[in-house]
Amino acid sequence: MTLRWANMVQVYRVSDYEALLDKNYVPRQEYLLRKQERINAERDLAAQRSKAQELRSAITGAREELALSVADLRRQTLDELRQAREQIAQYEPEVAKTRQRNAQMELRAPANGTVQQLVVHTIGGVVTPAQPILSVVPDDEPLEVEVTILNKDIGFIRPGQEAAVKIDSFPYTRYGQVEGRVESVSHDAIQDEKLGLIYLARVAIEKNSIAVDGSLVDLTPGMTLSVEIKTDKRRVIDYILSPLTQMRSEAMRER
Numbered sequence: 001m002t003l004r005w006a007n008m009v010q011v012y013r014v015s016d017y018e019a020l021l022d023k024n025y026v027p028r029q030e031y032l033l034r035k036q037e038r039i040n041a042e043r044d045l046a047a048q049r050s051k052a053q054e055l056r057s058a059i060t061g062a063r064e065e066l067a068l069s070v071a072d073l074r075r076q077t078l079d080e081l082r083q084a085r086e087q088i089a090q091y092e093p094e095v096a097k098t099r100q101r102n103a104q105m106e107l108r109a110p111a112n113g114t115v116q117q118l119v120v121h122t123i124g125g126v127v128t129p130a131q132p133i134l135s136v137v138p139d140d141e142p143l144e145v146e147v148t149i150l151n152k153d154i155g156f157i158r159p160g161q162e163a164a165v166k167i168d169s170f171p172y173t174r175y176g177q178v179e180g181r182v183e184s185v186s187h188d189a190i191q192d193e194k195l196g197l198i199y200l201a202r203v204a205i206e207k208n209s210i211a212v213d214g215s216l217v218d219l220t221p222g223m224t225l226s227v228e229i230k231t232d233k234r235r236v237i238d239y240i241l242s243p244l245t246q247m248r249s250e251a252m253r254e255r
Contacts, residue, residue, distance in 0.1 A: 013038070111138040114221050137221040144183065144204045147227045151197040156231040157185055163203045164228040167210060167219065175212055178219070180205040182229060203227055 013034050117135040120127055127133060145165055149157050163180040166172040180203040189197040209216040 109136045113138040116221050143208050143219055144202050145227055147201050147203055149199040149201050151189060154199045159184055162230045165205055166226045168224045170210055170212055175210060178205050178210060
């Protein structure tokens with residue numbers, strides 16, 4: 001039963017008691033008790049109505065605050081998004097420049113291989129345009145030997161001559177030698193501090209491995225060796241200590 005309904009019941013009850021009191025059917029004390037109960041019920045109903053109004057006001061205020069908070073949050077989010085977009089637009093040119101700079105600083109070899117020689121060894125080193133940076137020996141090309149020919153012997157050397165390649169790491173008296181053939185001989189001499197005028201020749205080898213104690217060991221760029229070139233007049237013309245190189249090795253250049 002609600003307070004409003006209970007209050008109406010009290011009103012009717014007091015009215016009935018008042019009629020009975022006029023006819024002296026009930027004592028006056030009983031009538032006053034019922035009247036006090038009606039007054040208490042009216043007071044409780046008024047208090048409940050006041051409390052309900054306070055709750056409605058609180059709910060309305062909370063809704064208004066929530067709407068304001070949502071609006072503030074939306075406005076703040078939109079402001080932050082706008083600022084972020086402005087910063088992105090501001091830094092995009094710098095990012096593009098940095099990417100371009102990094103792309104220009106990256107060196108790419110024309111083929112997979114092994115770095116054989118570095119020209120610049122220090123961080124921050126300066127190079128000039130078109131200066132060789134390093135030499136790369138391709139992995140998928142057959143190995144060849146670069147040899148030095150003394151000036152006094154160059155007249156006996158020509159492409160097509162047979163050669164015997166002896167690897168310093170594997171003594172030929174025990175592991176044998178690798179057969180090869182002279183592929184090319186330079187036309188111009190260069191000055192060597194120790195040997196004087198020399199010519200460069202390239203010797204192609206028949207296989208890229210050597211048998212060592214029952215296993216095949218791959219020959220790799222950088223191994224030192226000696227080469228015997230078989231000429232018409234003498235069998236052994238020169239002993240060369242030179243690293244293995246590989247055909248069509250190219251020096252990387254900075255663009």
